[in-house]
Amino acid sequence: MASRVVTRGRVVRVVAKGAGRRARRGVAVGAKRADQEYQTSQGVLQRIAQVKAEAEALASERRESGDEDACYVVDGCFLGEEEEKLVNGVRAASDVLCHGLLEREVEVKLLLLAALTGEHLLLLGPPGTAKSELARRLSKVCHGAYFERLLTRFSVPEELFGPLSMKGLEEDRYQRQIEGYLPTAQVAFVDEIFKANSAILNALLTLLNERLFDNGAERIEVPLLCMVGASNELPESEELDALYDRFLIRRTVSQVSSQGLRDLAQLASSGSTTRQFHTDEEPLSLDDFLRCRDKAIEAVSVPGRVVDLLVGLREYLQDKCEPPVYVSDRRFTKCVTFLQVAAFANGAREVNVYDCLLLQFVLGQRAEDGDKVLDYVLENISSDPGILQNELTLLGVFGRACRVLQSKSGDTSELLEECEGLIASLRDQYESFANDLENGFPLLRGSLWYSPQQVASAGQVLSPPMKENLKKLQALLEEALIVKLSLESQCDAEVLEKLLPKRLKQYEKGVSQM
Known part of the structure; x- marks a missing residue:
């Protein structure tokens, strides 16, 4: 019994000693692993800090030097001789048409644009707001034949298209004498256009859209460049919808504002408001107007x-x-x-x-x-939809980069090339937004078609969201650089995942939903 006890005791003691040795070994191994994990953790943290610092430096360096590489074509730069002549001619024509008119800069620019496009302009507003004056001035600037008429509910086709030819009737031909009427005009002004009745409407629709007029059995081409239609109100009848749609450009004209009444009174006292408009200048020829549309489509x-x-x-x-x-x-x-x-x-x-x-x-x-x-x-x-597209591209590149770095195998050249393209796209977006904000929207400000008031109003709306998007683009650029640097250095996937935890969550969520 005693020996058994002793034996058992020895056994027990042996076991205890073995357990103690194993326990001591376990402590040593655990301490070693903990030390390795600590060193690994320290290495990961150091690498994270290093990559992050490098990415921030690269992004900041590009942001500061970006304007040197950017090239913006603004305000007629790099134009050929013919194109420069057209740009200068439009500017000069705008100044000529605006002379002596108050608060009509927008209407003048739209009228010029309508004529250059070969389209028609509808001016909606009360009488006495210089609607007909604009059309008359356009005819003198482009040196084109002019026609003007006021429609009523009782207007007849003869008022627009000319009287029937008596000689033609004698010869059994139904034909109009169109000389001096709408079918021979280059610029026309028709007041109260929506009072056109069905007898006028059918011919008017074809003339405005196809530039064709049926004169008896003969269909002829008309030289109409631009019609200015005027009305106090929008059409109410459905049969006038087609006519309304023929006017590509539409503008509501208001009276001169309270702030401009003093200037208007001064113009009236000098006789400028009643003086006959004339110009000896020829900033644009009729041929410039006629050929602009085809040249634009080609160029x-x-x-x-x-x-x-x-x-x-x-x-x-x-x-x-x-x-x-x-x-x-x-x-x-x-x-x-x-x-x-x-x-x-x-x-x-x-x-x-x-x-x-x-x-x-x-x-x-x-x-x-x-x-x-x-x-x-x-x-x-x-907002620029391209920002969202680049963010989605970044997420895809991040996921593939994590897989490649985790497996420690695979060619990274294609991924690096995609990163470079993404970084270039983000830089371009950033520089474009920054240029707009820093230089007061040069493409907008340098345009022929916008008044200073329109530019200022648009700038007030655009500036706040663009500033927010600049911050977002900066963050995306840094993230893209982090992915690129991680791939170049072949760091552990853990480093990249800890650097971009937001992208990791998005990527895992996307994978789980597939």
């Missing part, structure tokens, strides 16, 4: 960003606005040409998003629709 490209904006704008107006704003296919396609002409006459080779601010005068059925268009375009410019 000016429409980038994908602008196309996306146009498509999104039409969908927004028709599907998300209440009440919906109908945009016909004809009007939508004409918008593209309209923007090309605006860019071409501004000396540009490409339509930019700032040109799209002009769409407030093109898309919309009612006066208030213009504000909806303007708000949408300004929001699109300030």
Whole structure:
């Protein structure tokens, strides 16, 4: 028993000694592992700090030197001789047309743009707001034949298209004497345009859109460059919708503001408001107006960003606005040409998003629709959908980089190339936004088509969200540089994951939902 006890005791003691040895060994191993983990953790933290510092330095270095590499074509730079002549001619014509008129700068620019595009302008507003005066001035600037008429409910086709030819009737031909009437005019002004009855309407629609007139059995081409229509109110009858749609550009004209009444009184006292307008200058020839549209279509490209904006704008107006704003296919396609002409006459080779601010005068059925268009375009410019696209690209690159670094195998050259492209895109976006903010929106300010008031108003709306987007772009640029540096140094995936925890959560969430 005692020996057993002893034996057992020895056994017990042996076991205890063995356990003690194993325990001591375990403590030593655990301490070693803890020390290794501590060293690893310290290494990871050091590497995280190093990569982060390098990324911040690279991003800041580029941000400070970015303007040296950026190149912006503003205010007619890099133009050929013919293009420069057109830009200067439009500026001079605008000044000539504005002379002696108060608060009509926007209307003058729209009238010039309508004539250069070969489209028609509708002016809505009360009598006595210089609507007919603008049309008369345009005819003298472009040296084109002019026709003017006021319509009433009792107007007959003869008033617009000319009387029937008595000689033609004698010869059994139904033909009009069109000389001096609308079919022979280059510039026309028709007041109270929506009082056109059905007898006038059918001929007017074809003449405005196709530039054709049926004179008896003969269909002839008419030289009409631009018609200015005027009305005190929008059409109420559905049969006038087609006529309303023929006017691509629409503008509501108001009286001179209270602030401008003193200047108006001074103009009246000097006789400037009643003096006959004349000009000895020829800033633009009739040929310049006639050829501008075709030249613009040939020379000016429409980038994908602008196309996306146009498509999104039409969908927004028709599907998300209440009440919906109908945009016909004809009007939508004409918008593209309209923007090309605006860019071409501004000396540009490409339509930019700032040109799209002009769409407030093109898309919309009612006066208030213009504000909806303007708000949408300004929001699109300030947010730039490309930011979201780059953020999604960054998330994809991050996920693939984590897998490559974890496996410690695989070629990183393709990923690095994608990182470089992403970084370049983010730099371009950042520099574009920064240039706009620092230089007061040069593409907008240098445009022929916007008044200082319009530029200032747009700048106030654009500045706050653009500043926020600059911060966002800066953060995305640093993140993209972190991914690139991690791939170049072949660091542990843990380093990259701890550097970008937000992207890790987004990536894991996306994987779990697949």
